[in-house]
Amino acid sequence: MNDEARYKSGRGRLVLGWLLLIVGVAALVLPGPGLLLIAAGLAILAQQYEWARRRLEPVRSKAFQLAQASVRNWRTVAVSLALATGLISVGIVWGWRPAPPALWPLSDRWWLPGGWGTGSSLIGSGLIAIGLLIYSHGRFHTAAQDGQPAPLHS
Numbered sequence: 001m002n003d004e005a006r007y008k009s010g011r012g013r014l015v016l017g018w019l020l021l022i023v024g025v026a027a028l029v030l031p032g033p034g035l036l037l038i039a040a041g042l043a044i045l046a047q048q049y050e051w052a053r054r055r056l057e058p059v060r061s062k063a064f065q066l067a068q069a070s071v072r073n074w075r076t077v078a079v080s081l082a083l084a085t086g087l088i089s090v091g092i093v094w095g096w097r098p099a100p101p102a103l104w105p106l107s108d109r110w111w112l113p114g115g116w117g118t119g120s121s122l123i124g125s126g127l128i129a130i131g132l133l134i135y136s137h138g139r140f141h142t143a144a145q146d147g148q149p150a151p152l153h154s
Helices: 003-027 035-044 050-069 074-096 115-143
Strands: none
Touching: 035 050, 035 115, 050 115, 074 115
C-alpha cells in the first residue's frame, strides 16, 4: 500500500470514528444503541488518539454491563423485544403516513413529518436492538445458564 492510499485509509477511519461517536451521542437520547456506537467510535479513534484510548474501556465496560442486564431474566428479554418490535411498528406506520386523526390540532403537514426517512431510521433502530438482544442473549444469558460467569470483555 503506497503512502497516499494509507493516508486516505487513515483519514476514512477517522471520519468513520467521529461519525460513530457523534451518532452514538445522539442515540443516547434518540432511539438507537448509543453506548455501542460510542464504543465503536472510540475503538476506531483509539488507534490515533490517546484520549480515546483512555475513555474506551469505561464505555465498553458499561455497554457490556447494560447488555448483560438486558438478558438477566425472561421479563427483561420480553420487554426489550416488545420495545424493539414496537419501534419497528412505529417506523412502518410513520413511513406509511396514514391520514391524521380527526382530533389532530395542527396542520396536516405536521402529521408524522419525514415520511420514510424517519420511518426507516426507526425500523433500523428496532432491527439493531433485536440484533443486540440476540447477541447479548447468546453471550451473557447462555453462559450464565451453563454456570459460568460471562466475561464482560471480549
